[in-house]
Amino acid sequence: MTDRVAVPPAGWDADALDRLGQAIGFGEGRSRYIGGWVRDTLARVAPGDLDIGTQLLPQEVKERADAAGLTVWSSPSGLAHGTVGVVVGGKPVEVTTLRRDVSTDGRRATVAFTEDWRDDAARRDFTINALSADPVSGAVFDYFGGREDLAAGVVRFIGDPLQRIAEDHLRILRFFRFHARFGRGAPEAAAYDACAARANDLMALSRERIADELLKLLGCTQPSGAFDAMLARGILKPVLPEIDQGGLARLAAMIGAEESAGVAGDTMRRLIALLPQHAATAEVIAARLKLSNAQRKRIATALTAPAAPPQELAYRIGVEGAVDRLLLDGDPSSAAAIAAWSPPRLPISGGALVARGLGAGPIVARALKLLEEQWVAEGFPPQPRVDQLADEVAARLRDQ
Template structure:
């Protein structure tokens, strides 16, 4: 029985896709939907990007799409790898000429174009990612048993796992990410063994690529088993030796806390659970992974335990950071109460103290901090009470001069 996906894809402009299809040969079998969208549609999970494979050369795709009145965008690196971007109703579609690998070095590949659908599918990493579908009928083309693997919850390399990892070392992390999304039970043995055997290959990758893939894995609905499988065979040890069993326990507790609070899983928060629970270590790991300054700060704030009331915490470090810390501290009910909370603002400024006779300069800054601390301690009372606090603070400062 031929597997079939629903076409046109839900959420996409049917008229725009039809125009693109007429331009690049949907009806003649020259182009198909490929990869992740086909896999996700078969799995019944929300589909992401829509990608198209084609037998046409990039210049032909560009010319035909442009003639059809569709927005076309390209980049030098994209064109070198056969990809032309087309905009349909404001949404991007990548149209990529079928390819075969000429050479690989573990980080990038040199490719040549082909018209052979199976050859193009064969250069992909896993059987479940090598599927394609007729854009008009929805009929699925499956050259390597990907449909059966998807149904069985098996993530399997195409061909020799060791060779596929040698071609692109990032496939180690991708294997565990896809196992977290689609796998059931233990990982496929040959793939698992190969990932463990070649774990040191991760050291050849840029830290940005490692971070991107790790955060994608942690963003999966239930990442704990996949991370556990990685730690059991020391897959992360070459690049993140600090992460161990304690981090896995914290991650499991965090996922449960997120669920109890009714909050979506957050990959940065989950990374905070994995790393050692002190700000210096968290920042060191974030720097090694070349994460943004904002994420570095977020990790450092998340790993500092707190017993402060949630409103106070939100005021001092911001709502997002407060939710991180509350969930990591095992306080899901408090975290849930933060939804939509906007931290209050101190209703007076330093001018209120100057008006009360406090000299401008460092003394005003000191006094305003005193007012703020008392306002926070009292649970953010209204302006009337803050004016009283300001009277008290001004009197103390003037008395001590």
Template sequence: MAERPGIAALLAALGEGQVRLVGGAVRDSLLGHEVADVDVATSLSPYEVMRRCGAAGIRTVPTGITHGTVTALAQGETIEVTTLRADLATDGRHATVAFTDDWREDAARRDFTVNALYFDPGEGRVFDYFGGLDDLAEGRVRFIGEPLQRIAEDHLRILRFFRFTARFGSGVDEAGLAACEARANDLMALSRERIADEWLKLLALPNPAATVRLMLEHGLLRPVLPEIGTEALPALEQLIAAEQAAGIAPEPLRRFAALLPRDPLVAEKVAARLKLSNKARKRLASAATEETPGVPRALAYRIGTDEARDRLLLAGQAEAAASLEGWVPPRLPVGGGDLIRRGLVAGPAVARTLKAIEARWVEEGFPDGERLEQLVDEELAATGAR
């Protein structure tokens, strides 16, 4: 990571010994995973960070300066730089913080041991204050400190516990699970946007079925998603198997639909509650239908390729879904003007005839050339135009 030009430039600007890479970037690097987002912790104040970056020609944005966070934009890299902090007060959603120069104190306010690893590029050393390296090696996601207290500080940690368990865990930490179950009702105090974001991140993982089962069996979703029960698990498992068989990437909204009742109205209601975007609401509701998919390309032409792929995969039709990869629905190569030039009187008959031509064209697999001409001639003849 430190070899990437933008990160190297930022570290040089902030000064050796006063900055460490932290969190996901360190964790993922140790696991040999690709590192996308990079976070940096520093003993410098946010204003000093901005001053030093400015002197080095690095642009900064005070994205969360009251909480010590400055975003640095360096040679194509977007890096969050946060001053070491300690929590003064928390209410389950927000924290009041004070800046500190104590690295361990900063680590103590983080959620899980595997997320509290720091890498000092100057020393080439990983700092681990709470056993995160051992937990990472053993596939264990464990709260730092007392789990019940950590959840009371930030209720979103319930969902994060399960997401990280699904991603990194080889089992589940029983103390963490018990605490999440005991405080499940705390989720009701969170904004629905935060719940939706974390839930969809979990569903986007390669195979979250076992973790979702665990959550449902322990009643974790009941306070915020009562529509989902354990009876929906086979549908999720079937969908994941179909995605893998088709070689199609996970889609969290599609997987969400698998867990909901097959009722677009219910899906719409849930999507509205979670304040999903209009596009996401439409896709979730479409995927939740019980309608038989039918011919893949005809379906894709009618409702769109993404939504058609969702329905096919949810129906277990992996091969049919795979057949849509790379296919772009064509446009009907006949317009109203073409029909009028061929003798059809302008008016409602034009739209009706076009609709009839389009229906047959789609049904026959989008023919062109001579067969398309035949379809047009036949439908024109049916109107008496020729």
């Protein structure tokens, strides 16, 4: 694997990056690109955020970026942890002072600042995440064999896996997410054994962090293998005992249905497939994971949707809900058609019914409801047929 990356990063404002670089010492070796951008660039996958590590203290970063005329944001907690946000060409970049861990408790770490690049890399979780790159030459710095692991499709903890998980329990789920994204074949044995041995540590995490990590995993192109590996060793059992092989089979089917329908993979839709298909049980899990009200409503809608033709279904529960339900039912062709469909609005008002001889009040609402039901049942016919239906409904109600 190459020992250099192309700089400046494609898709970023080179002039704005140069202004930042001059301010925080790119040419002096004081600052480097770190972490995910370096890893993704080497792996030839679309990079995400651009992060920078620096030997400068956070207040100095802030002052230098301000002096360079760049927009800076920071919070007291961010500064305390060494991170300053800078807007570069309209995009956010986080500049973080190098750190070493002083103490950890499995959920958070107390850190101290350092100027040692290796110390900072050593506190990261996996070898492939500990890479950094010189922003001028593109030279890659790799202290723990991350390039070789990336090339081999191996996700490996830095140091003792049991200790690294003890430092941050979320690393169990992160291991499987990164294996789903970059791993090939079976999970690395020492890491897999450590995740199984420390699975109960997941119970100490906030359910919001667990949910966030699971949704990130579900957003991977092919997450099924990672879930299969977790189920095989009971790793999810302490926090999600309801997930089983049936859910894994539905997840795999959902991913295949999304591909057949030509719709983008959706993390919530995949979660719905993974969950037990009983609305009450799914709601218990959603509440445990502290999902948002909108997410919980989406789960309930998909699992309780009535049987109906695709367009009627989309009209009643919304296009998103209909696509969820149709893909769960293994009907990708209908889902593809519905995804591009905009439900119409009933093209008549209460005033048009009053003009047909109905008195204002509850009878008009009843007439609109009857008219809408017939209009939907007939497949949303155009205005001439709506006018006929309105005449029929008005006449029927006038005669009662």
